[in-house]
Amino acid sequence: MSTPNNRAYRKNINSKGWLYLGGEVQEMATKNISITGVLVKIENKNINFDKKRTLQKLLASKSIDFYFPKLRLSGEAKVVRVESEQDGQIMLAMEFSNVAYEVDHPLFNRKSFRKSLTIPGRILIDDEYHDFISVNMSQGGFMIHLPKKLAIKNNRIAQFEFNTLKLKGFAKIVWANNPDNTKTVMGLQYVKPKADSEAEADNKPH
Numbered sequence: 001m002s003t004p005n006n007r008a009y010r011k012n013i014n015s016k017g018w019l020y021l022g023g024e025v026q027e028m029a030t031k032n033i034s035i036t037g038v039l040v041k042i043e044n045k046n047i048n049f050d051k052k053r054t055l056q057k058l059l060a061s062k063s064i065d066f067y068f069p070k071l072r073l074s075g076e077a078k079v080v081r082v083e084s085e086q087d088g089q090i091m092l093a094m095e096f097s098n099v100a101y102e103v104d105h106p107l108f109n110r111k112s113f114r115k116s117l118t119i120p121g122r123i124l125i126d127d128e129y130h131d132f133i134s135v136n137m138s139q140g141g142f143m144i145h146l147p148k149k150l151a152i153k154n155n156r157i158a159q160f161e162f163n164t165l166k167l168k169g170f171a172k173i174v175w176a177n178n179p180d181n182t183k184t185v186m187g188l189q190y191v192k193p194k195a196d197s198e199a200e201a202d203n204k205p206h
């Protein structure tokens with residue numbers, strides 16, 4: 001039962017954040033937050049936003065990853081309530097399960113916001129495409145495995161494609177190494193990633 005003392009711990013706040021759901025990232029805005037959970041609003045502002053599909057994923061999910069940059073808060077939460085608004089918004093109540101406070105770089109330092117995803121793709125390096133398999137992904141980048149040894153310099157920009165995700169664009173190679181001289185493992189950071197429809201409109205090379 002909710003009491004005045006319980007409600008006192010709930011603070012109204014307006015801060016943007018991200019939630020990672022079903023291999024996709026959705027932007028959200030906080031309505032209020034407490035030491036145990038948060039109420040957020042997901043708005044239909046993205047051209048790729050599918051309200052019905054998002055609702056289905058939310059209702060089926062046992063836990064989701066979240067990140068609030070300004071609050072320096074990242075972790076996992078359980079979905080306890082989902083409400084669909086007539087104006088196209090989705091209200092989502094989440095209960096914290098694993099939380100990291102005072103986090104500045106969760107995409108690279110926190111495993112909680114990375115999802116293990118094994119998806120085939122290809123990357124263009126020195127005018128040659130190389131097939132790879134993803135290891136994990138986040139809203140800021142991804143890690144890949146190539147079954148060959150490549151000498152790669154850090155901080156260079158490469159073009160990538162995930163056909164199954166209908167995602168392609170450019171990424172900066174943050175780090176690369178050759179564990180046993182027979183393969184290459186690489187960490188990349190997105191640089192303006194684009195969906196297929198956007199890429200075709202901009203006449204980007206495929």
